[in-house]
Every structure is written in structure tokens, then in C-alpha cells.
Amino acid sequence: MASELISTDKAPKPMGLYPHARKVGNLLFLSGIGPRIPGTDEIPGLKLDKHGQFTEFDFEAQCHSVFKNVRTVLEESGSSWDKLVDVTVFLVDMKRDFHIYNRIYAEYFKENQPCRTTVSVNSLPSAIAIELKCIATI
Template structure:
């Protein structure tokens, strides 16, 4: 087991790692729309989802993998009415490759953000 940490994504705000590699699989912690410096992106769901993907790409890169190796995502949203806008941004990061996905509405997310996404990916 290998812990993945990078300063190109926000530091964990609790007792957890940004990600873990086990048996050539990468498991990320949920990424929220914080900059690597810890500043909250307070824009709409589109702005927040773009920042989440910037963070995901950074932890994937540190793990030695990328979005095209993602096999599963889980999207947590504060308001399912934002699904269409989030989905348009999400789709822009996955061209022909379409990982399995779950999307759920939750009562509250850390720092009251609108979206949090976690991924599972193959490590080459």
C-alpha cells in the first residue's frame, strides 16, 4: 500500500490521504473545489466542478495514472437540480472513455461546497 500526496491539490482537511494505491489500483479521497492553496472556489456548480477535476487530475498524476485510467467515479452533489450543468463539465473531462459512475444528492458537503468527486483508477 502506498499513500499519495501532492501539493498540486489541496491538502487533506482531516486525518486521511489524498489517495491510496493498493495492488495497481488508485483510490482517491473525495475532492472538493479548493485550490491547492486551500482557497474555496465559490462560483457556481460549473466553476466548482472544474476545480474538482483540476484536483483529481493532480492526485492521479502523482499516483502515476490519469483520467483515461479511471474505472469508477462517485459524484456527491448538494442539489441534484445542478446535475445537468455538472454533467456537462464532467463529460468534457472524459472523451471516449466513460467510467462507471454513481451520482447522489447529499444533505451537506465539507465547507458547504456544491460538489465532491472521488475516483478509482488503474495504475500502469
């Protein structure tokens, strides 16, 4: 079965050699997508001092930004938010952030309710606190 790699400058640049998404048949597989702002790599709601310690942390801002980035990749790939069928969520601090994430997730998924798995991870490739890996239909 043929597949197509998809990359867009409207989403944060991948942090390695991989596409934003890959179409295979009528399925769309999104690579892990975080909240970084396209073109700047700035992380919403996060400020670090010269020692790399948090001086400002707003997890809600990261949640809204990661959903925006996922929506962008879906749309650039010929799919849409309502066609998501599976979401895997990676949280760096499950105890601190899960209840916030769960509340915001419910706002975005009132109509479409894809399958979801949420896992706690020790760290992600940058100072982000959340990343999503998604599957959608086209």
C-alpha cells in the same frame, strides 16, 4: 498485499487525517476530492458575506476545479485521467446542479467513460457544492 499512501501539496489539503490516494496492487483509490484551490482553500466561484450567505455562486467553476484537482492527484500518484474506472459524485443540490454537472462531465469524459454514480448529499465538510471519489488503475 502492500499499499502506499499518497499525499501531494499540489492538491487541496485533506480536511482530516487521510491521504489524497492509496495504491493497492494496480488500483488507485482517491479520497473525496473537492474544488478547493491548493494552498489557499479558496472555493472557485464562491463568495460569502459576513453571515455566511452566498453573494456569488458559480457551480461550473467548481466543476472545472474539482476535475483539475482529481487529475492532479491521479498524475501525482502515477496514474492518469484515462485510467479512471469508477467515479462517485456527491452533489449538495441535485436539482439545481445535476444538469450542469452532467454537461461538463461529458466534456471531460469523451474518450474514457468510467462507471459513475451520482448521489445527493445534505452537505459536505466545507461550503463546496461537489466532491468526487474515484478509483483508477496504475
